[in-house]
Amino acid sequence: MTTYRKYSTLAPPALWLGVFFVVPLLVIFVYSFFQRGDYGEIIYAFTLDNYLRAMDPLYAGTLIASVRIALIATVLCLILGYPLAWYIARQTPSLKKILLALLIIPFWTNFLVRTYAWIFILRTEGLLNNTLLSLGIIDAPLEILFTQTAVIIGLVYTYLPFMVLPIYVSIEKLDRALFDASRDLGATAWQSFRRVMLPLTRPGIISGSILVFVPCLGAYITPDLLGGAKSLMVGNLIQIQFLAARDWPFGAALSFIVMAIVLVLLLVYARWGTINVQSEPGDST
Amino acid sequence: MKRYNAAGILQTLHAWGVYAFIYAPILVLIVFSFNQERINAVWSGFTLDWYLKLVSDTDLMDSVLNSVIVGLSSTAIATILGTMAALAMHRYYFWGKKIMDAVLYLPIVIPEIVMAVSLLTFYVFIQLTLGLVSVIIAHVTFNIAFVFVIVQARLAGMDAHLEHAAADLGATPWQVFRHVTLPYIAPGVLSGALLAFTISWDDFMIAFFTAGVGGTTLPMQVYSMIKFGVSPEINAISTITILFTMLLILLAVRLEGIFKTVKTIGT
Known part of the structure; x- marks a missing residue:
């Protein structure tokens, strides 16, 4: 009877995820070793060409550029987010809740809409240029939209909360007495920060960085809408293979390269990052 | 100093x-x-012209209807399946539990584009016609994970003695679930459902790849409007979307509070 209950509870979600999540991933994994026919059809013959082709400078360049953009966005999030996490952690409990909520709320508003806001602001005849021109600060409009700068701004804007939250959690966990103790023992404020606080918040920094880097690496909408033809990222390359070039095996291979990078990072995260970042602030459960 | x-x-x-x-x-x-x-x-x-213009845009209104259909049906299915997953993981030991745990979290962490292309490939492979149904299936798939995470957090805080006590007092397993477990996890289930609806409502990537002709959702419609160029109508629809999402989130946060009040009064 218990066995029956056990499996009748487990089986429906397990089957659903098995069929619609695990199997599709296996399907594209297998497809990544097939070939593309002349008309975009799939030829079921084993090959490693798709992976070799990904090493071609043309495509590897995009992959490296994506890693670079994701890294820059991650570092900027860290620079903006770390001091903010400290600031929030220093406030009174009720103010903390408000500040954290204010940080998370925009994250739940539509991603497209938030990206569109930046088009509206950054484009040649957009708000930023109009304002700067009318104030006489610049003579000619700044060309920011459709550049890598715009992509990075969009990514930082989107994923900043992912950096702040885990760092905040790690700051909350640490014992302030350690800071006082190091000061009492003669360390300067900088030394106790550098030698005591920073190492103790490292798990938060690691998880935050991974949580930001992973979605940035696979970004599609941000480079598609804010970037130009020159700031193509691997997400766009995959989309092109599936919806335009009709080279599904190559697209599948690119997806798996991204997946592999992500999985390695997640293992690092599970090993060295804080695990409990899921708990939402203000959530008493 | x-x-x-x-x-x-x-x-x-x-x-x-x-x-x-x-x-x-x-x-x-x-x-x-x-x-x-x-x-x-x-x-x-x-x-207020731009808002009035939205109403007369039939493509936009059709996409809103599609988003409502996808949102409601995927939320209903995902809430049931996600809750079942949370219960199974909380209560039972079984072969492959660690794998199941990983599979339940993966849809949240793998890049959206990878999930989108894998579902598209799979649909074509099994020759499922792309349309609203394919989008709903896709949304259920990632939403199971989100509902699971929230309900599981709620279950983790539950005192196991409650269920044992009810069982000792002669309740059948179903009665225990219906009168003890379910009321306890209800706020989590409802927040999970609201979260699932919000994510479904906002999703562009997965729908973009898995919706066929006639399956255009609101974000897909907004995307094509943005691609066409900046216009005040997009600002108007964006404003409505922002306010609507914030309302849902506030509701999700509030629900917890409401249930707590009800419980306190009840005891």
């Missing part, structure tokens, strides 16, 4: 700066949805 104060002021300024960076674009978007001027980002007077 003086040095500390200077650092403190700097930190405060920095924090305000970051919050301004987060909110300014959203506020600008909302303000300019009421602007008369069509082309330039220059304020020229208040109007």
